[in-house]
Amino acid sequence: MGNITTIAKRELSAYFASPVAYVFIVxxxxxxxxxxxxxxxxxxxxxxxxxxxxxxHPWLYLFLVPAVGMRVWSEERRQGTIELLMTxxxxxxxxxxxxFLASWAFLGLALALTFPVVMTVxxxxxxxxxxVAGGYIGxxxxxxxYLAITxxxxxxxxxxxxAFIISVVICLFLILAGWPPVTSILTKALPDNRWIVELVxxxxxxxxxxxxxxxxxxxxxxxFFLSVIGFSLFGTSVVLRGLRS
Amino acid sequence: MIKVENLTKTFxxxxxxxxxxxxxxxxxxxxxxxxxxxxxxxxxxMVTGFLPxxxxxxxxxxxxxxxxxxxxxRLIGYLPESAPCxxxxxxxxxxxxxxxxxxxxxxxxxxxxHRAVEMCFLENVLHQSVDTLSKGYRHRTCFAQSIIHDPEIxxxxxxxxxxxxxxxxxxRQLIKRMGEKKAIIFxxxxxxxxxxxxxxxxxxxxxxxxxxxxxxxxxxxxxxxGAILLRVNGVAxxxxxxxxxxxxxxxxxxxxxxxxxxxxxxxxPKSSSNGEFSKxxxxxxQGWRVEELHVEEGKLDEYFRSITASDTAKK
Numbered sequence: 001m002g003n004i005t006t007i008a009k010r011e012l013s014a015y016f017a018s019p020v021a022y023v024f025i026v027x028x029x030x031x032x033x034x035x036x037x038x039x040x041x042x043x044x045x046x047x048x049x050x051x052x053x054x055x056x057h058p059w060l061y062l063f064l065v066p067a068v069g070m071r072v073w074s075e076e077r078r079q080g081t082i083e084l085l086m087t088x089x090x091x092x093x094x095x096x097x098x099x100f101l102a103s104w105a106f107l108g109l110a111l112a113l114t115f116p117v118v119m120t121v122x123x124x125x126x127x128x129x130x131x132v133a134g135g136y137i138g139x140x141x142x143x144x145x146y147l148a149i150t151x152x153x154x155x156x157x158x159x160x161x162x163a164f165i166i167s168v169v170i171c172l173f174l175i176l177a178g179w180p181p182v183t184s185i186l187t188k189a190l191p192d193n194r195w196i197v198e199l200v201x202x203x204x205x206x207x208x209x210x211x212x213x214x215x216x217x218x219x220x221x222x223x224f225f226l227s228v229i230g231f232s233l234f235g236t237s238v239v240l241r242g243l244r245s
Numbered sequence: 246m247i248k249v250e251n252l253t254k255t256f257x258x259x260x261x262x263x264x265x266x267x268x269x270x271x272x273x274x275x276x277x278x279x280x281x282x283x284x285x286x287x288x289x290x291m292v293t294g295f296l297p298x299x300x301x302x303x304x305x306x307x308x309x310x311x312x313x314x315x316x317x318x319r320l321i322g323y324l325p326e327s328a329p330c331x332x333x334x335x336x337x338x339x340x341x342x343x344x345x346x347x348x349x350x351x352x353x354x355x356x357x358x359h360r361a362v363e364m365c366f367l368e369n370v371l372h373q374s375v376d377t378l379s380k381g382y383r384h385r386t387c388f389a390q391s392i393i394h395d396p397e398i399x400x401x402x403x404x405x406x407x408x409x410x411x412x413x414x415x416x417r418q419l420i421k422r423m424g425e426k427k428a429i430i431f432x433x434x435x436x437x438x439x440x441x442x443x444x445x446x447x448x449x450x451x452x453x454x455x456x457x458x459x460x461x462x463x464x465x466x467x468x469x470x471g472a473i474l475l476r477v478n479g480v481a482x483x484x485x486x487x488x489x490x491x492x493x494x495x496x497x498x499x500x501x502x503x504x505x506x507x508x509x510x511x512x513x514p515k516s517s518s519n520g521e522f523s524k525x526x527x528x529x530x531q532g533w534r535v536e537e538l539h540v541e542e543g544k545l546d547e548y549f550r551s552i553t554a555s556d557t558a559k560k
Binding site (some may be wrong): 007086 | 295297390
């Protein structure tokens, strides 16, 4: 545990040592604000909910999370510091977890800084805070899932741009598989095989994020996000081991 | 402290390291020599646990590197070839991180960082970002990282590469001093470094160990070792070689140089016991104007060239 904290601390300080962290947080907050109030029609809805806020998170994260995570391993490989890291008296898992948790905590911080949106709804009306909390939990898990995928692609290449693009493509697939416009096409195309549509959409973060937005923290959805994270981080460890042999 | 047995590493069809075995005890400084691409770095990476070997074993202290990597790695300080550092950190931050991940806590971190900074002369750049450092400072920062926990074993891949002559000298002195209490392996291209620092040297070529011994032993194996070099003035080259050939115990005579009336020749004895032989040569040289006459010690680089294959030489 101590080693994970040491790695995570270094990783977090690396974010804040460069302008990346601040740029990311500002852009994230500006975009969430823009989408919530301008595009999402927060006021036009005339209801005390954060639907128009969370609605955009899968799309925002699609670009912002890979931007945060793309350097995690590829930078380590490019600079050769991976040789230092892997000869330190720690297990590869500790390094993987430390790095992942640090980046996740960073995303959590950015998400937490959206609190003025909650205060706005609270000021204007009487929102169900349980629903809001559910949305935040779901959004945080969603960011974690994207981040774990980015960690995996980042371990595969020493080029950050390549890591970014591959992660965006994978995450986009995870969105589209359950996005209503896509599922309705699938349903029309395969009217007799509804199970295929359901199977495909079961892989989508949209399907699993929806319930969170309604304030439902279902263990199945929880399990989905955690297993995406677990699977991707396991994949990362396999890739890293492959690099060294 | 370090025991390497039958270490082999293949990358696809390419055999990088082939059946390498050696041991390093405490108080020993082992120099690792070889042409580029001979497998020095790969061997070191296996010793430090970065690369798993295809076959063979590495034992550090009492720990097997494959089965028990964490306690084994705890004993080692490692300076990789390119001296990588986290460039987004300050020197102080980087060294503190290295100390912390090595298991030091609280005040022990401060003391360790202070000690390493002093040993590697990093005071001036302590709060500078690694990004902005010159190559020499960056190298020494990585070096400081490797000794931060005062390890019992040091593995250094070309520790003096890219340093200026003064820094090279400092680092050599440091290695030599530390070598009294630690087990040290370091690789280098600079052969004089081996003579200055190492208690033993291994020459590796195309993945296999081709020589293993003290620098003196290796020097004695050089092709010219034991030969007598003679420089005379005012005598014809044929006369010199002819007379030397006639000396009892001469195997062959090599004419090194014939320039402006000065002749340099090298006489090889049949056997290596040459006390008598050098006397016989000096007797033969009586009457000539002798400018130089000495028994050659042999040079490490001559031996090195004689046993390693150069990829630039045409055959």
